[in-house]
Amino acid sequence: MGEEEREEALDYESIQEERTDKLTALLDGRDMKQLQRCMEEMNEFDVAEFLTGIEDNRMPMVFRLLSKETAADVFANLEAPEQERIINSITDSELAGIVEELFVDDAVDMMEELPANVVKRVMRTATPETRNLINQYLHYPENSAGSIMTSEFVDLKKYMSVKESFARIRRIGEDKETIYVCFVISSHRKLEGIVTVKDLLLADDDDVIEELMDRNVIFATTTEDQESVSEKFSDYDLIALPVVDKEGRLVGIVTVDDIIDVMEQEATEDFERMAGMTPSDKPYSRTGPIEMWKNRIPWLMFLMLSATFTSMILTSFEERLAVVAGLIPFIPMLMGTGGNSGAQSATAVIRSLSLGDTEPKDALRVLWKEWRTAALCGLSLAAVNFFKMLLLDGMLLGNPNITVAVSATVSLSIVFIVMFAKLVGSLLPIGAEKIGLDPAVMANPLISTLTDAVSLLIYIFIAKLILNI
Amino acid sequence: MGEEEREEALDYESIQEERTDKLTALLDGRDMKQLQRCMEEMNEFDVAEFLTGIEDNRMPMVFRLLSKETAADVFANLEAPEQERIINSITDSELAGIVEELFVDDAVDMMEELPANVVKRVMRTATPETRNLINQYLHYPENSAGSIMTSEFVDLKKYMSVKESFARIRRIGEDKETIYVCFVISSHRKLEGIVTVKDLLLADDDDVIEELMDRNVIFATTTEDQESVSEKFSDYDLIALPVVDKEGRLVGIVTVDDIIDVMEQEATEDFERMAGMTPSDKPYSRTGPIEMWKNRIPWLMFLMLSATFTSMILTSFEERLAVVAGLIPFIPMLMGTGGNSGAQSATAVIRSLSLGDTEPKDALRVLWKEWRTAALCGLSLAAVNFFKMLLLDGMLLGNPNITVAVSATVSLSIVFIVMFAKLVGSLLPIGAEKIGLDPAVMANPLISTLTDAVSLLIYIFIAKLILNI
Numbered sequence: 001m002g003e004e005e006r007e008e009a010l011d012y013e014s015i016q017e018e019r020t021d022k023l024t025a026l027l028d029g030r031d032m033k034q035l036q037r038c039m040e041e042m043n044e045f046d047v048a049e050f051l052t053g054i055e056d057n058r059m060p061m062v063f064r065l066l067s068k069e070t071a072a073d074v075f076a077n078l079e080a081p082e083q084e085r086i087i088n089s090i091t092d093s094e095l096a097g098i099v100e101e102l103f104v105d106d107a108v109d110m111m112e113e114l115p116a117n118v119v120k121r122v123m124r125t126a127t128p129e130t131r132n133l134i135n136q137y138l139h140y141p142e143n144s145a146g147s148i149m150t151s152e153f154v155d156l157k158k159y160m161s162v163k164e165s166f167a168r169i170r171r172i173g174e175d176k177e178t179i180y181v182c183f184v185i186s187s188h189r190k191l192e193g194i195v196t197v198k199d200l201l202l203a204d205d206d207d208v209i210e211e212l213m214d215r216n217v218i219f220a221t222t223t224e225d226q227e228s229v230s231e232k233f234s235d236y237d238l239i240a241l242p243v244v245d246k247e248g249r250l251v252g253i254v255t256v257d258d259i260i261d262v263m264e265q266e267a268t269e270d271f272e273r274m275a276g277m278t279p280s281d282k283p284y285s286r287t288g289p290i291e292m293w294k295n296r297i298p299w300l301m302f303l304m305l306s307a308t309f310t311s312m313i314l315t316s317f318e319e320r321l322a323v324v325a326g327l328i329p330f331i332p333m334l335m336g337t338g339g340n341s342g343a344q345s346a347t348a349v350i351r352s353l354s355l356g357d358t359e360p361k362d363a364l365r366v367l368w369k370e371w372r373t374a375a376l377c378g379l380s381l382a383a384v385n386f387f388k389m390l391l392l393d394g395m396l397l398g399n400p401n402i403t404v405a406v407s408a409t410v411s412l413s414i415v416f417i418v419m420f421a422k423l424v425g426s427l428l429p430i431g432a433e434k435i436g437l438d439p440a441v442m443a444n445p446l447i448s449t450l451t452d453a454v455s456l457l458i459y460i461f462i463a464k465l466i467l468n469i
Numbered sequence: 470m471g472e473e474e475r476e477e478a479l480d481y482e483s484i485q486e487e488r489t490d491k492l493t494a495l496l497d498g499r500d501m502k503q504l505q506r507c508m509e510e511m512n513e514f515d516v517a518e519f520l521t522g523i524e525d526n527r528m529p530m531v532f533r534l535l536s537k538e539t540a541a542d543v544f545a546n547l548e549a550p551e552q553e554r555i556i557n558s559i560t561d562s563e564l565a566g567i568v569e570e571l572f573v574d575d576a577v578d579m580m581e582e583l584p585a586n587v588v589k590r591v592m593r594t595a596t597p598e599t600r601n602l603i604n605q606y607l608h609y610p611e612n613s614a615g616s617i618m619t620s621e622f623v624d625l626k627k628y629m630s631v632k633e634s635f636a637r638i639r640r641i642g643e644d645k646e647t648i649y650v651c652f653v654i655s656s657h658r659k660l661e662g663i664v665t666v667k668d669l670l671l672a673d674d675d676d677v678i679e680e681l682m683d684r685n686v687i688f689a690t691t692t693e694d695q696e697s698v699s700e701k702f703s704d705y706d707l708i709a710l711p712v713v714d715k716e717g718r719l720v721g722i723v724t725v726d727d728i729i730d731v732m733e734q735e736a737t738e739d740f741e742r743m744a745g746m747t748p749s750d751k752p753y754s755r756t757g758p759i760e761m762w763k764n765r766i767p768w769l770m771f772l773m774l775s776a777t778f779t780s781m782i783l784t785s786f787e788e789r790l791a792v793v794a795g796l797i798p799f800i801p802m803l804m805g806t807g808g809n810s811g812a813q814s815a816t817a818v819i820r821s822l823s824l825g826d827t828e829p830k831d832a833l834r835v836l837w838k839e840w841r842t843a844a845l846c847g848l849s850l851a852a853v854n855f856f857k858m859l860l861l862d863g864m865l866l867g868n869p870n871i872t873v874a875v876s877a878t879v880s881l882s883i884v885f886i887v888m889f890a891k892l893v894g895s896l897l898p899i900g901a902e903k904i905g906l907d908p909a910v911m912a913n914p915l916i917s918t919l920t921d922a923v924s925l926l927i928y929i930f931i932a933k934l935i936l937n938i
Binding site for chain 2 (some may be wrong): 064169180216246261303304326329341344362392
């Protein structure tokens with residue numbers, strides 16, 4: 001902002017584009033000095049984006065123009081393939097410099113994605129302290145608070161004065177992931193309270209931390225699931241959360257920027273599970289067809305084989321259904337309506353469970369609400385279908401098989417199918433949560449396979465009643 | 470932490486439960502003084518949870534025990550029904566006190582949810598300045614940066630020294646939503662740069678803001694969609710983002726805690742759209758059956774009516790399909806497999822689009838990847854199905870209609886159905902994004918209705934080829 005050329009472009013995207021064009025021109029004109037200066041002024045995420053956009057082998061060379069501090073920040077913002085390309089083209093001492101500058105959580109993220117030989121080289125160049133820290137972090141369970149925390153926080157003692165605390169923050173704050181929340185620990189590293197820089201700024205120089213700190217600390221334990229950690233950020237509007245071990249000792253902190261990534265990842269996993277896929281950490285753009293096949297085939301196979309039941313039912317009753325012409329063509333519509341109704345309820349309940357809005361103990365309340373909704377949906381669909389079949393299929397399209405009795409059979413089936421589908425769709429996820437499974441696996445694909453078979457049975461039963469087949 | 474009884478309970482949830490029990494005991498024993506003291510020490514979210522848990526009419530009375538500042542913070546954490554109960558049982562001057570203490574964005578959120586008569590009373594008790602501000606914010610488009618921003622930020626001038634800046638932060642910082650990022654504006658309120666408290670702490674007292682501030686500001690415009698705002702937080706790891714009007718003047722800021730709510734809301738909307746529901750702002754637990762029916766019936770109705778095509782196809786070919794016994798019972802399995810395959814691709818692509826990982830210009834790359842994945846999935850499903858039909862349906866279940874030719878017909882259909890479903894499932898969301906629609910509406914329900922009809926046509930075509938029906 002402020003520069004003249006930018007006065008016109010008043011959204012951030014246009015500014016970004018202009019800048020990328022400028023950088024590309026500098027690179028193509030080999031004006032490395034100017035390129036370096038521009039990159040140092042930019043946000044590290046934008047530099048990372050620019051580097052990723054350079055598709056030829058000039059990329060690592062451009063990366064090496066960056067100063068040591070900027071290099072580490074930019075590096076943390078790159079994806080694994082670019083990180084690997086850079087690691088493979090810098091010297092051991094340059095690599096060591098970057099690894100020491102990285103926050104532990106970023107270093108651990110990187111280690112989890114890079115191929116084994118690259119990890120080995122990184123570990124070899126790191127100092128023994130960093131190596132130990134990384135190793136320790138790699139041992140926390142996947143998706144636990146321990147696996148996403150970082151060790152770069154400001155710790156204070158309760159007997160310190162505000163003045164002393166500021167001096168400490170100034171001394172060690174530069175390399176910390178946040179300085180705005182400081183953690184008060186005992187001589188045995190037990191977490192005793194937290195104090196924010198706001199508290200410190202609004203206090204007097206001589207005030208003592210013990211009087212300022214909030215003892216009522218919200219915290220997580222190292223093995224706690226990241227989903228529960230992110231709920232705490234959402235509930236309490238935190239910018240950092242302390243993580244303690246079994247003995248209550250402070251071992252790390254989680255910052256809000258990491259939680260934003262966790263939330264995206266958890267939502268993506270739910271989307272994938274609900275569509276019958278094995279969740280994967282890799283973004284879609286970097287997943288190859290073989291891997292996608294591996295993630296997708298198990299559920300497809302299982303669901304295809306489960307459909308054997310539906311085939312068996314249809315095989316047994318095919319002849320009887322065929323007695324009244326016009327019944328079989330409505331089977332797909334009935335199954336589709338059942339599947340869609342069930343998916344709606346399942347999705348609503350799964351999302352509500354995952355946001356903590358509904359709990360397994362609410363099962364009866366959910367059931368009663370879904371039952372009434374299902375009745376409303378079933379009846380309105382049935383009414384519309386009854387007249388649609390008589391008027392459109394029967395009169396307009398001239399299908400002689402569509403009698404009032406056939407229309408009534410199909411319409412009445414809709415009512416019961418929708419009610420069954422909505423009840424199953426809402427109960428299965430709650431049941432899964434109750435027995436400790438992820439409710440998201442009880443979504444769409446499973447429910448529609450189940451409702452397919454039951455829809456068919458309901459249809460046959462009602463056809464027997466009304467049409468005497 | 471620190472108190473003796475808590476030494477044993479070392480996760481935050483147990484501490485919360487203990488505290489709730491204690492508060493309930495105090496309330497039942499009418500020890501209001503002690504209850505008041507306990508609540509003042511607690512986090513405002515926990516107090517709000519405790520209040521929500523009091524189901525009888527003592528709730529507003531307990532709320533009135535809170536001090537003015539705490540009351541506003543707790544109020545902002547309550548849901549609309551509880552807010553309404555409180556508003557209806559406090560005096561106008563108490564209400565005015567709360568409204569003045571609320572951050573504008575929280576006040577606006579509240580106004581959007583409360584019934585009209587309550588809103589009127591709130592507006593009447595507010596000061597003219599607050600009333601104007603709320604009115605102005607209520608006019609920004611729904612889900613825009615303007616509608617989620619707040620006006621409580623710290624502004625500095627570039628000629629200020631670090632010492633003067635700290636003095637200003639100390640003076641006005643108390644009521645700001647964040648003090649850690651300060652915004653440097655010109656005399657015409659144009660945004661010129663940002664400076665963090667960290668920058669200020671690490672600088673000397675005499676340094677001037679102009680030299681410290683970052684001119685390369687990441688910002689949003691008032692009408693920008695909240696999804697794009699939240700992408701900026703995720704990309705740049707921000708804790709606050711300035712919002713400017715068309716002239717580049719700073720009008721508000723968005724803080725990271727609001728973005729966490731936005732992310733939850735956007736993900737919920739995608740889940741709902743993808744299951745064929747109209748997104749609603751209300752949580753599931755507070756949505757009644759009539760409203761749920763309204764959100765769910767449009768797609769159910771549309772999809773049921775679209776299934777008319779499938780019925781028409783089946784009506785036309787029923788007799789010919791029936792010529793070779795054993796074909797009709799496999800229709801549901803084929804449609805299910807098509808629907809599931811399409812839903813997988815659609816979900817993966819929609820999620821990738823919404824995370825900014827895939828863009829419409831990647832359409833060809835996506836298509837090529839999905840095509841190869843579909844070939845792998847289709848072939849493996851077909852192979853398993855071929856032997857399963859011959860061995861299980863044919864030999865074990867003794868169905869005499871299952872010949873090698875019938876098995877081959879069904880299996881070959883699977884290959885083409887899966888390939889069609891995966892291509893449609895990946896292309897429709899990209900196409901929607903390209904023409905400016907929400908890709909999430911192109912999900913599961915729509916795709917399965919489309920694949921149902923096409924699956925049937927593929928099946929009939931292949932049966933003609935192989936079985937000469």
